Amino acid sequence: MKREVKNKMKLSFISRSENEGLxxxxxxxxxxxxxxxxxxxxxxxxxxxxxxxxxxVHGYRGITGIVTLECTIYENGLIRTVIRDKGTGIEDIEKAMEPLYTTAPEEERAGLGFAIMKSFCDRIRVRSVPGKGTTVTLDKYIAENG
Ligand SMILES: Nc1ncnc2c1ncn2[C@@H]1O[C@H](COP(=O)(O)OP(=O)(O)OP(=O)(O)O)[C@@H](O)[C@H]1O
Ligand SMILES: [Mg+2]
Incomplete structure (x- = not known):
């Protein structure tokens, strides 16, 4: 059965750190x-x-690019959030997703971003092509108990 969309939004912004809050x-x-x-x-x-x-910080390291954030709520209670950049991409996704793995230890990055996304969502999917960019899809249900 096709999932019915209840509501949807899309936001794009340039890669400046103040847009994290946005x-x-x-x-x-x-x-x-x-x-x-x-x-x-x-x-x-x-x-x-x-x-x-x-x-x-990783995708658009040292360059300016567009980040898009899309959020869809389905009638069955699924919230699907997609974060996209057209930056550097990730060579080894499995390794990047390991807790404590970071390519920026000198910036005091802990390597915990993916671990947090995993533990706070019901499902996470990462697609990435080096030189082309990265898409992260986060699925979570709208209600805590079913
Ligand atoms: N959008 C992206 N584009 C390119 N590389 C990425 C992207 N997202 C993650 N990575 C790579 O995956 C690694 C792990 O990401 P993760 O968020 O788990 O840790 P971190 O960002 O290094 O540290 P923290 O999130 O704790 O500050 C990063 O160090 C980076 O190499
Ligand atoms: Mg991170």
Whole structure:
């Protein structure tokens, strides 16, 4: 059966760190108007801010590019959030997703962004092509108990 869309938003912004806050607020406002549980909103906005930060600091390291954030709420309660950049891409996705793995230790990065996204979402999917960019899809249900 095809999933019916209940509501959808899309936001694009350039890769400046002050836009991390914008992405958190946008997701939070969008989900609260849809009646999402407060705990779900808190977790998803944290996951989104990790994904957006990665796009800005790793994807577009030293260059300016566009980050897009798309959030769809389906009638069955699924919230699908997609974060996209057209930056450097990731060579080894499996390795990048290991907790504590970072390519920027000198910047005091902990290597925990993907671990946070995983633990705060029901499912995460990463697609990336070196030189072309990265797409992170976060799935989470709108209600904490079913
Ligand atoms: N959008 C992206 N484009 C290019 N590389 C990425 C992207 N997202 C993640 N990476 C790579 O994956 C690694 C792991 O990401 P993760 O968010 O888990 O840790 P981190 O960003 O290094 O540290 P932290 O999130 O704790 O500040 C990064 O160090 C980077 O090499
Ligand atoms: Mg990170």
């Amino acid at each position: 992405s958190r607020i946008a997701v939070s406002a969008f989900l609260s108007s849809a009646g999402a549980d407060a705990g779900v909103i808190a977790q998803l906005k944290t996951a989104v801010s990790e994904g957006v930060t990665n796009a800005i």
